Amino acid sequence: MNSMRPMNRKARKVEDAVSAMTGDVHALQDKKNNGKVYYPMGCTLNFTPGWEVDVSGGTAGLCQPVERDLFDCYLGCGWPAQVPDHLNNAPNWTDKCASAANDWRNVDIVFP
Amino acid sequence: MTGAVLTESPYRLREYHAFDSGGTQFLYLVPSGAIFALNEIGREIVECVGEEDRTREELVATLGERGYAEEDIEVALTELEQSDVIFSRGGTFIEKPKVPTRSFPLQRVVLHVTNQCNLACGYCYEYSGDKISETQGKPKNMDASVAEAAIDMLIKESAERPSVHVTFFGGETLLNFPLLRHTVGYAKTKCAEVGKSVEFSLTTNATLLNEENVEFLAEHRVGITVSIDGDRELNDKMRIFHDGRGSYDVIVPKIKMLLERHRTNSIGARVTLSAGVLQVRKIYQHLTQEVGFKAVGFSPATANPERLYHIGVQKMSSILGGFEDLAWEYRDWAVAGKQHGFTNANDTLKDLHSGISKAYPCGAGLGLLGVGTAGDLSLCHRFVDSPVGKMGHLQQGGVDHAARNNFLETHNLSSRYDCHTCWARPVCAGGCYHEAFVHYGDTSAANLHYCDWIRGWNDLCLRIYGEISLQNPSFLDRFSDN
Numbered sequence: 001m002n003s004m005r006p007m008n009r010k011a012r013k014v015e016d017a018v019s020a021m022t023g024d025v026h027a028l029q030d031k032k033n034n035g036k037v038y039y040p041m042g043c044t045l046n047f048t049p050g051w052e053v054d055v056s057g058g059t060a061g062l063c064q065p066v067e068r069d070l071f072d073c074y075l076g077c078g079w080p081a082q083v084p085d086h087l088n089n090a091p092n093w094t095d096k097c098a099s100a101a102n103d104w105r106n107v108d109i110v111f112p
Numbered sequence: 113m114t115g116a117v118l119t120e121s122p123y124r125l126r127e128y129h130a131f132d133s134g135g136t137q138f139l140y141l142v143p144s145g146a147i148f149a150l151n152e153i154g155r156e157i158v159e160c161v162g163e164e165d166r167t168r169e170e171l172v173a174t175l176g177e178r179g180y181a182e183e184d185i186e187v188a189l190t191e192l193e194q195s196d197v198i199f200s201r202g203g204t205f206i207e208k209p210k211v212p213t214r215s216f217p218l219q220r221v222v223l224h225v226t227n228q229c230n231l232a233c234g235y236c237y238e239y240s241g242d243k244i245s246e247t248q249g250k251p252k253n254m255d256a257s258v259a260e261a262a263i264d265m266l267i268k269e270s271a272e273r274p275s276v277h278v279t280f281f282g283g284e285t286l287l288n289f290p291l292l293r294h295t296v297g298y299a300k301t302k303c304a305e306v307g308k309s310v311e312f313s314l315t316t317n318a319t320l321l322n323e324e325n326v327e328f329l330a331e332h333r334v335g336i337t338v339s340i341d342g343d344r345e346l347n348d349k350m351r352i353f354h355d356g357r358g359s360y361d362v363i364v365p366k367i368k369m370l371l372e373r374h375r376t377n378s379i380g381a382r383v384t385l386s387a388g389v390l391q392v393r394k395i396y397q398h399l400t401q402e403v404g405f406k407a408v409g410f411s412p413a414t415a416n417p418e419r420l421y422h423i424g425v426q427k428m429s430s431i432l433g434g435f436e437d438l439a440w441e442y443r444d445w446a447v448a449g450k451q452h453g454f455t456n457a458n459d460t461l462k463d464l465h466s467g468i469s470k471a472y473p474c475g476a477g478l479g480l481l482g483v484g485t486a487g488d489l490s491l492c493h494r495f496v497d498s499p500v501g502k503m504g505h506l507q508q509g510g511v512d513h514a515a516r517n518n519f520l521e522t523h524n525l526s527s528r529y530d531c532h533t534c535w536a537r538p539v540c541a542g543g544c545y546h547e548a549f550v551h552y553g554d555t556s557a558a559n560l561h562y563c564d565w566i567r568g569w570n571d572l573c574l575r576i577y578g579e580i581s582l583q584n585p586s587f588l589d590r591f592s593d594n
Contacts, residue, residue, distance in 0.1 A: 003154030003188035004195075007138065007581045009592065010467020011146035018194045022187075 084110040121201040122165035123189075125158065128197060129535040131571060133578025140574050141196060145467035145538040147577065148195070153180055153188045161198050168200070216520075218269035218511075219277060219479035221262050222493040225291050226253045226283035227485055231317050231359055233339075234350045235386050235413035235421045237494060238283070242416050242550045245497040247485075253288045254485040259295040261506040262483045263302055269511055276303065280314035281482075281493045289325050296332050315339065315382070317351070318363040321370050330374040337382045338367055342395035343402070349388050350421065364403060371404045380407035380455060385431060386421040392434025400453055409455035410435070414547050417561075425561075432568050443576045447583045451590075460573040461580075463539050465591040470525065470541035477503065477519050481511070491519065491555075494546035500555060501545070523556050530558040536570045 001019075006012045084090035089110075096106035127142040137150045139158075150158065153175070160166060160174055168189060175185045192198045227247050229238070237243065263278070270276045278299055280292050296312055303310040313335035329336060340363065341347040348358025371379060381399045389395075392410060399405045412431065415422040423431070438454045442461075445452040452458070472478055476492035483489060484497040489511060491501030501519070504512030525531060528542045542548070543559030543566070551561060580587055 001191050001195075002151060002184055003157065003191045004139070004148040004150045004197075006146070007149050007578070008145075008147040008465050008467045008588075010144055010469070011141075011148050013467070014141070014144060014146045014148075014195050018191055021194055022190055 120167050123161045123198045123200045126196050131574050133575040134582045138578045142535045145469040217271035217273050221266045222279040222281050222482045224496045225288040229284045232354045247497050250486045258487045263299045275309040277311045285314045286320035318367050321366040326373050330376050333376040335377040336379045339382050343398045346389045381405040383410045384413050386413040407453045407455045446580045446587045462591045464577050469538040473541040528558050536567045540566045
């Protein structure tokens, strides 16, 4: 609160009630960071379905095509569970896809 | 009415008590009991709203001229409005929850283990001119069957509460020590069977303390309140035996033995102030330094104004002066991180810290009931065996829930109209039912003869709270557990 400071326990409860009324949802924003985009570590900390910003915090490389998600999970977050195993079983699955935005149709289909 | 008109409604101040402490302005909000320290912008808004009617737009403009950013002003106005400091007809405020008072589980019984006393204190409400109990035909001492029934009733009526409390009262409680000993054992056994914990306390005049009963009280962690009014001269003005001898010389060696041997629970002195016994500082110093008490509390004798020992308005203000003296000393100790023994200040600060907002002045009839020697249930220990405040009978149907509910409905703060404009009502709620009955013949009357005193005392404690919260806030953590 910027107008007054709670001093006793009841005042802290009032403060909680007021901030529940006036507070906002801070998705990918962080007020402490002067309004700059707050970028959580890993998409699982993000409760929105899919990326709203790209790995650099901008919008130029958003999830189009959807395969962009695969690469962000796999490369950006080091979370290979959603993509084929690039090390042992499907080392070549993205060989024909140099740029996801342009060549996404060339990503191989891998059958487990 | 259109939205446009609503937003143009001027702001007004809501109900609060403002006080300065340590160079900071605080607000004590009523009825919530919240204490806030105002920041610069908050202080200016409250001042502006208090000066004249201003709309939101006008306030933003006025404060903008004083150099505040519009966004800060808007946020501050919304905060102050939603915290119930200011309001406008078009504004919003948080709906307060209604607290149900029915089915309130019992927490404590006060057992009148005896109607007898070996002292004849002049101001005693049990025996003096203001006596309201009718003990004719009632046994002098409570017997085991009544005490056991009281414990059984307490366990049943306490419902889901994990802990209960038994207070022994009288008369002089130690005149019936055998029953006290039996009841402690019975209550412990019965509470253990149902998985509840039980605590005990008693009030005594200390004349009958001996090594045997002190050892028992210490073993069972019985909290003790000792009635004593100061040094020999002051104590013996009122606290005398039936033959007129003073009790001081008899009780002090016993109290010292008690303080030496009983370390398992608190032992406090309870001083009853009356017309000739008003020297608060002198009494406190004697009881802490000479006798050895760690905690001393004061209470004015309840009396009809016609009684000689009644404390008039003028003398009540001298008591406030004495309280103020000790309370500032409490502040000094608290800032230094030490616990001072002035329990009146301690108790009020504890209430202020939690932000208590009472619907009833005390727990009488709510979480507490008194039990007479014959098993009569009453509002509290002061109404035991009185025709007023009857709450049933242990062996005739137990708690009279209809009477209890009726009492709670008619004595809620909302029906005490005299209190509705008083800022101290969150902590006072109208005051003691017994005091009101003795003064006005009506338990539901507000104790108007104490109002200025109560407000003066609470204002003092708020200022002390403010200073402690600024200078040593960690001291207040000790109030947070309960």
